[in-house]
Amino acid sequence: MEIGLTHYLVVSALLFSLGVFGIVTRKNSILVLMGLELILNSANLNFIAFSKFKGLNIEGHIATLFVIVLAAAEVAVALAIILNIYQNYHHIDVDEINKLKE
Amino acid sequence: MLFDFVFYMFAVIVIVSAMGVVFSKKMMYSAFSLLFTFFGMAGLYVLLSADFVAVTQIMVYVGGILVLIVFGVMLTSKITGVDIKTGTIGKIQLTVGAITSVIVAIILLFTYLNVEWMTSQFQIEVSTTTHFIGFGLFTEYLLPFFVAAILLLVAFIGAAKIARRK
Numbered sequence: 001m002e003i004g005l006t007h008y009l010v011v012s013a014l015l016f017s018l019g020v021f022g023i024v025t026r027k028n029s030i031l032v033l034m035g036l037e038l039i040l041n042s043a044n045l046n047f048i049a050f051s052k053f054k055g056l057n058i059e060g061h062i063a064t065l066f067v068i069v070l071a072a073a074e075v076a077v078a079l080a081i082i083l084n085i086y087q088n089y090h091h092i093d094v095d096e097i098n099k100l101k102e
Numbered sequence: 103m104l105f106d107f108v109f110y111m112f113a114v115i116v117i118v119s120a121m122g123v124v125f126s127k128k129m130m131y132s133a134f135s136l137l138f139t140f141f142g143m144a145g146l147y148v149l150l151s152a153d154f155v156a157v158t159q160i161m162v163y164v165g166g167i168l169v170l171i172v173f174g175v176m177l178t179s180k181i182t183g184v185d186i187k188t189g190t191i192g193k194i195q196l197t198v199g200a201i202t203s204v205i206v207a208i209i210l211l212f213t214y215l216n217v218e219w220m221t222s223q224f225q226i227e228v229s230t231t232t233h234f235i236g237f238g239l240f241t242e243y244l245l246p247f248f249v250a251a252i253l254l255l256v257a258f259i260g261a262a263k264i265a266r267r268k
Binding site: 010031055059087 | 116117121124133139140146147151163167171173211214219221231238243254260262264
């Protein structure tokens with residue numbers, strides 16, 4: 001069977017659900033962030049796959065580049081917030097963080 | 103034939119290392135599994151003739167985001183203690199999370215496999231996509247390009263401001 005659009009879509013669906021699983025079951029906020037990265041990657045794979053199978057439409061590539069830029073900004077801000085939480089709580093369990101300031 | 107083999111190799115790398123990210127007990131192992139996921143994704147992008155995006159993926163994700171995440175892991179865990187573990191979670195939460203993600207996977211797979219996607223057989227033969235991406239970024243997508251640039255600047259200044267010790 002020739003590799004077609006659905007093959008890539010199946011990979012992206014599995015990646016997405018693994019990311020969802022990571023986000024909802026992990027307690028450590030950095031691991032939640034990693035699950036988020038998996039989800040963003042699966043979205044990127046969809047963009048690129050659809051762009052390829054619509055006759056190499058370049059708009060999907062540009063959307064992917066913007067997603068990568070936003071992912072970089074998001075990780076930087078999220079890690080800064082996590083470092084701040086760690087200074088206040090001495091742990092980063094998302095279950096137990098319930099105050100914004102002391 | 104070779105193309106099929108390479109595709110399945112990269113797909114297996116991506117899925118297995120993504121499983122490593124979400125299932126492994128130690129945070130550092132998750133971070134390094136994420137490395138293989140990003141490289142596998144770059145391989146899939148190359149197979150989809152997206153060369154520029156593949157290189158950007160390696161440079162930004164592996165070179166930037168993964169290093170940031172590893173720094174975060176090391177800065178927020180006591181290396182000698184048990185805190186480097188990911189923390190256990192109750193059986194009920196784990197079950198609910200597993201059911202949720204399986205339902206999501208089933209819905210997505212059902213949709214993807216049953217919808218008749220509009221694909222075009224016609225393929226533009228290009229040697230590289232960089233020219234088209236550059237042309238697009240500076241004509242049609244000029245405003246999003248500048249907005250993204252300013253957003254990056256603001257995000258990094260904000261991150262430095264938030265993370266600084268008082």
